[in-house]
Amino acid sequence: MSWLIKGGLVFYNDILSLTDILISEGKIAAIGHNLTADHEIDATGLLVTPGLVDLHVHYRDPGLTYKETVTTGSKAAAHGGFTTVGAMPNVKPVPNTAALLSKMVVENHKKGVVHILQYAPLTKDENSDEILDYQALKEAGAFALSNDGFGVQNAETMYKAMQKAAVNNLIVAAHAQDDSLFNKGVINEVDKAEKFNLPAISELAETTQIARDLLLAAKTGVHYHVCHVSTKTSLDLIRIAKKRGINVTCEVAPHHILLSQDDILTDDPYYKMNPPLRSKDDQMALIEGLLDGTVDFIATDHAPHAAYEKEGSMLNAAFGITGSETCFSMLYTKLVKTGIVSLEQLLTWLTVRPADLFNLKHCGRLVVGEPADIAIFDLNQPHQLQISEYQSKGKNTPFTGNIVYGTTAYTIVDGNIVYQRKEVA
Known part of the structure; x- marks a missing residue:
């Protein structure tokens, strides 16, 4: 037919x-x-476009399926126009072994209505210093490595992980977060933290780890990808690194380019995300970073939670915002219709660029025979x-x-x- x-x-x-x-x-x-x-x-x-590509989603499956499942998550992706997604490994159990990873790959294919690429963890359980068998994980179907949700705290661990990832030709997609500077915060470190009497997240938690990792990436030659960049300083570091030939790419999430801390009017958990919404200057810098090529593409960081987990105060609510179903329409409405970016630019950031930079075949473009x-x-x-x-x-x-x-x-x-x-x- x-x-x-x-x-x-x-x-x-x-x-x-x-x-x-x-x-x-x-x-x-x-x-x-x-x-x-x-x-x-x-x-x-x-x-009419190529199916959109989102290389940063959380499907919570297995182990946390009260929040999301492969089926509901992939249906949400399809609702948003996405046909290829990359699922993070922060599930229970974390797929530390080839057997667990292979099982997830099979379930993704069986239960998903879109193409689901699977990340493997960078270290055991995503929060340890034990480096895993990357070759076996790659053979089991891992397309990249990430501890998303956790920053690698030990520099030596990250260095060894990058060395091993480079040998296995695997991308390291990093959640940049120094816990000693994060300080259990829930909101950006300026007036809103004081106004709502909430603990603040210093931008240094993100920027200092990016600076460290860029030096490690330069030494190892690994493809280092920075997830959900949120500050002007982070972009400045990445811009300099690119000019020096370091193999670094980065993504920005829709909420960070559409919102700033100025949009937080009350202690509302729906605005609690990690990294947090930053200043208006940071927001504008992210848009400029897209336009000048420092930011390589857009990824949603789709992070679903049960309703009760996003109630009450930011202090105790879960971090995260959903994004699959609102991404294109919000970006088109707020950026394209207002003349900030062209439609072609937006589509490139959501199709061609993520596919090309992660060396993905069979997606991101309309091609006869594909x-x-x-x-x-x-x-x-x-x-x-x-x-x-x-x-x-x-x-x-x-x-x-x-x-x-x-x-x-x-x-x-x-x-x-x-x-x-x-x-x-």
């Missing part, structure tokens, strides 16, 4: 043009005009973000209620429709 996506504005070869896409046997069979198929999707007035992983968005009709529409178990986002453009109409994985907006059903 074949499908024709007809009449859409298509992001193809890094430009936008009106063309059609023929899908046959799960693959893109042709891109052009005068094509025919058994069935058609009328994409007139809609945007799997038909495609997202279709409605840029014209306004829509209010509503909890009732979320596919994730986690509803913990302050973006609910926003009026947005760029909602997902269809998400297609391997030629199969895995999400279809009800209005067009």
